[in-house]
Amino acid sequence: MAQPHRPVHPYRIGEAASMLGVSADTMRRWVDAGRVAAERDEHGHRIIPGAQLAAFARELAKPENAVAEGRPSSARNRFPGIVTDVVLGDVAAQVEIQAGPFRVVSLISRDSAEELGLVPGAPATAVIKSTNVVIERG
Numbered sequence: 001m002a003q004p005h006r007p008v009h010p011y012r013i014g015e016a017a018s019m020l021g022v023s024a025d026t027m028r029r030w031v032d033a034g035r036v037a038a039e040r041d042e043h044g045h046r047i048i049p050g051a052q053l054a055a056f057a058r059e060l061a062k063p064e065n066a067v068a069e070g071r072p073s074s075a076r077n078r079f080p081g082i083v084t085d086v087v088l089g090d091v092a093a094q095v096e097i098q099a100g101p102f103r104v105v106s107l108i109s110r111d112s113a114e115e116l117g118l119v120p121g122a123p124a125t126a127v128i129k130s131t132n133v134v135i136e137r138g
Contacts, residue, residue: 010047013038020057021100030056077128079104086118093118097126104128 011019016036017027031038031046036056038046048056081099093113097104104126118124 009050010039010041011050011053013046013048016048016053018101019053020060077130079126079128081124081126083118083120083122083124085120086113088113095124097124099126 013027013031014024017024020027027036028046030036031048036048037052038048041047079097079099079102081097081102081104083095084098084103085094085096087094088110091110092107093110095106095108095113095118097106106126116124
């Protein structure tokens with residue numbers, strides 16, 4: 001049975017920035033430039049309706065709007081970050097990346113980790129393509 005439609009949460013500038021992984025200053029500049037529409041709440045604070053923020057996030061995520069990474073890919077979940085830990089085993093390597101507020105841990109072959117030069121401090125992007133993703137409501 002379908003759930004009744006609920007109004008979408010409005011986001012203050014700082015909340016919207018956090019959702020998109022940018023600074024509040026960047027979010028303010030985007031609002032000031034008209035890239036995303038904001039309204040004023042009853043206290044005069046700028047808020048962005050959730051539906052508008054979602055549409056803007058989709059636009060930002062489009063491959064043609066992202067920084068070119070060198071080759072096309074069907075994977076759309078890209079998390080650029082910094083390698084924080086690498087545990088090398090005989091065959092596999094456990095690689096940990098901090099991508100903004102997100103910690104991503106991956107098991108890859110030891111050969112791949114060595115060929116990519118994955119060491120703590122190295123920049124890396126976690127590219128995730130999965131048929132099994134758990135979603136939790138925040």
